[in-house]
Amino acid sequence: MSLAEAAMNVPDVCGPQPPTIWGLDPLQLHDCFWASLGVCVVRPGTSCELPASPGVFLLTDARSMAVFSVRDTAEWMYWVDAPILFLRIQNHRTSESHELAQTDDHDRFVRFERKFNAADQFRAARIALTRDRNIAVNWARSDASGVDWHQLRRRTPRLHRETRVVRGSCYSRDEEDDLDAMVMDLIRWWHTPSGIIDRITQVRPQVWSMSGWDVDNSVEFVGPVWIGAGRTIPPHSTVVGPAVLWDEPALRPRSTKMPWTEIEPAVFEAAMTRRIRPRPGFRRIGKRIFDILFALLALLATLPFYPLIFLAIWIEDGGPFFYRHRRETLGERDFACLKFRSMRKHADLQQRELAHRNLSDGPQFFLNDDPRVTRVGRFLRKHNLDELPQFFNVLFGEMSVVGPRPSPRRENQAFPAWRKTRLSVRPGITGLWQVSRTRRPGIDFQEWIRYDTYYVQQGNWKLDLKIIFKTILILIWA
Numbered sequence: 475m476s477l478a479e480a481a482m483n484v485p486d487v488c489g490p491q492p493p494t495i496w497g498l499d500p501l502q503l504h505d506c507f508w509a510s511l512g513v514c515v516v517r518p519g520t521s522c523e524l525p526a527s528p529g530v531f532l533l534t535d536a537r538s539m540a541v542f543s544v545r546d547t548a549e550w551m552y553w554v555d556a557p558i559l560f561l562r563i564q565n566h567r568t569s570e571s572h573e574l575a576q577t578d579d580h581d582r583f584v585r586f587e588r589k590f591n592a593a594d595q596f597r598a599a600r601i602a603l604t605r606d607r608n609i610a611v612n613w614a615r616s617d618a619s620g621v622d623w624h625q626l627r628r629r630t631p632r633l634h635r636e637t638r639v640v641r642g643s644c645y646s647r648d649e650e651d652d653l654d655a656m657v658m659d660l661i662r663w664w665h666t667p668s669g670i671i672d673r674i675t676q677v678r679p680q681v682w683s684m685s686g687w688d689v690d691n692s693v694e695f696v697g698p699v700w701i702g703a704g705r706t707i708p709p710h711s712t713v714v715g716p717a718v719l720w721d722e723p724a725l726r727p728r729s730t731k732m733p734w735t736e737i738e739p740a741v742f743e744a745a746m747t748r749r750i751r752p753r754p755g756f757r758r759i760g761k762r763i764f765d766i767l768f769a770l771l772a773l774l775a776t777l778p779f780y781p782l783i784f785l786a787i788w789i790e791d792g793g794p795f796f797y798r799h800r801r802e803t804l805g806e807r808d809f810a811c812l813k814f815r816s817m818r819k820h821a822d823l824q825q826r827e828l829a830h831r832n833l834s835d836g837p838q839f840f841l842n843d844d845p846r847v848t849r850v851g852r853f854l855r856k857h858n859l860d861e862l863p864q865f866f867n868v869l870f871g872e873m874s875v876v877g878p879r880p881s882p883r884r885e886n887q888a889f890p891a892w893r894k895t896r897l898s899v900r901p902g903i904t905g906l907w908q909v910s911r912t913r914r915p916g917i918d919f920q921e922w923i924r925y926d927t928y929y930v931q932q933g934n935w936k937l938d939l940k941i942i943f944k945t946i947l948i949l950i951w952a
Contacts, residue, residue, distance in 0.1 A: 492653060493720040495702045496674055496684065497727040500653040504539045504645075507660050508532055510670045511544050513603075520614040524607065531610035533602040533626075539656055540599045541663065542642025547603065556636040558604040560627065565599065565644040599644040602626065661698045661716040673727065677701075680715070684727070696924045697895075703727050712920055757934070761874065764938075768875050769868040776862050783814055783859065786850045791818055796863060801880040804900045809872040811880050812863035816851025817844075858949055864903045876938045877902025878926040896926045905929060906937070909944040 492499045498506060505515040514525055515532045524531070534540065540563045547561070600623050604610060613626070627635065643659055645652040667682060668674050675685045683689060683701035690709040697715030704722030707713060721727070784795050797817070798810040824846055847855070854860040867873040873880060880901035886893040907925035911918060929937070 494726055495657070495700055495718055495720055496671055497703070497721065498671070500657050501539065501647050503660060504541075504656060506667075506670050507541070507664050510664070510667070513544075514610070516610045516614050518613065518616045524610055524614060531604050531607070531613075533604065533610065533613045534599070537647045538599045538601070539645040539647065539652075540601055540642055541656075541659060542640050547638075547640060557606045558602055558609060558630055558635045560600070560602050560623075560635060560637045562637070562639045563599045563601065563642045563644050564639060565642070657718055658716050661700055661718060667700075696920065697927050714920075714923055760935075761938075762871075765868050765874050769865040772862075772865045773869075776865075779859070779862075783850075783854070787815060787848075790848050790850050791815075799882065801882055801901065802886055802897060803872050803880065804897065806897050807872075808883070809867065809870075811873070812866055814854055814860040814863060816848060816854050816860045817846045818848055821846040861903060868903065872900070874900040874902045876904060876933075876941050878905055878929060879907060879922070895930050899930055899933075904941060904945040906941055909941055909948065 492501075495503065508515050513530045513532045515534065516524065517534060517536050519536060542561070542563055547559075602613075602623075609630075643656070645656040647653065665680075668676065673685050674682050677683045677687075677689050678695050680698035681689070681695050681701070682699075684703050687701070687703075689701070689707060692709045692711075693707050694712045695715065696712065697717070699713050699715040700718045701707070702719050702721035704725030705719040707719075787793075787795050795815060797813045797815040799813070800808055801811040803809050828841065828845075851860070864873055868875060877900050878896040881896075886897065905925070906929045907922050910925055911921050
């Protein structure tokens with residue numbers, strides 16, 4: 475029995491038939507992901523023979539799925555060298571929510587409504603890791619309806635077991651939202667599914683489809699996408715990932731198997747022969763130090779202009795001098811983004827009256843000649859002086875010098891996966907989208923998604939310095 479075969483053999487305790495991708499339902503996909511890392515997922519009631527040579531067996535109950543840092547756990551197993559390691563996965567998805575698109579009677583978009591997950595949704599999941607095949611076999615033979623983790627612990631001598639709490643993502647096979655979330659997470663984390671799933675091929679970077687299935691060259695992909703059997707994409711379409719296009723039910727392929735010896739190198743298997751050293755967050759720490767030093771120098775150079783800007787704003791429209799707009803930063807935290815006030819007082823209340831003139835193709839609001847902007851405000855905006863106070867936000871740790879554009883909660887709700895990606899870093903005073911956008915009508919929002927996603931995934935010091943240099947050129951020629 476190969477590890478891939480064990481991943482395909484899942485006890486059938488579900489009710490309705492779930493959707494599949496390349497012939498695999500979400501639970502099988504979860505087990506194949508772990509198999510690609512050298513981990514055989516074992517559930518009570520498993521009838522098939524377990525593989526003889528995986529790196530590690532992962533013991534869990536019939537309804538739970540979990541994903542966590544395999545490198546940290548592999549290093550821990552290497553050092554403790556215990557026959558069984560009990561893990562309690564703290565679910566970082568507990569406070570997450572998702573958005574629902576609200577439409578009117580004519581199926582026209584009205585707004586996004588945020589729906590929070592249930593309070594009792596998986597707060598933690600228990601699993602165990604072992605390299606002892608006998609322990610895994612006994613677990614597979616236990617009754618799926620009466621799994622008792624305490625009995626497993628009591629049967630294991632204290633000197634032969636270790637316990638650890640780790641952070642990760644927990645999912646239940648009984649919750650439809652959990653299954654969708656799990657597949658979306660796998661799309662982000664699993665970069666080479668062909669290592670264990672045959673009959674699929676990479677048609678574009680981060681885009682996987684059935685082998686031999688053609689995708690029109692005019693189709694544009696932004697982010698990772700999995701294309702199921704029988705799915706066609708109209709020419710000149712744009713698919714924004716992470717996204718999964720499930721198999722057409724009538725063309726659903728049979729689950730395929732791959733021998734254990736042909737599976738891609740496993741993280742856990744490598745950890746048994748060498749120590750895996752954690753990679754320090756040098757870029758994160760170095761970027762924060764750079765932000766503080768750059769913000770201090772920028773404030774020292776620009777503070778002499780503040781009295782002149784205050785005076786110009788006061789003469790035309792009185793106070794206040796600053797405009798504090800609520801935006802979201804790293805980890806979805808809310809903060810007051812500072813700007814010099816460039817609009818008339820109570821301009822926010824007039825936005826609804828001007829909504830029919832909005833030129834933006836996305837959730838943001840934009841007018842070429844906005845009547846709410848003052849004469850001083852037009853000058854400040856033209857030379858980007860209105861954003862100078864944001865260097866204080868950088869010092870407070872709410873923003874970075876370079877990063878995605880800071881956006882309010884309303885705009886970030888436009889696309890949940892994109893929001894989660896861009897809120898994994900601090901927003902920036904300048905960014906890749908600001909210096910690269912073409913401003914062509916109808917594609918500005920698509921460019922916003924593309925450049926923000928690229929920066930979060932590929933950002934480095936060279937790119938940051940290039941963006942800063944381009945920003946300086948734009949300011950000089952403004």
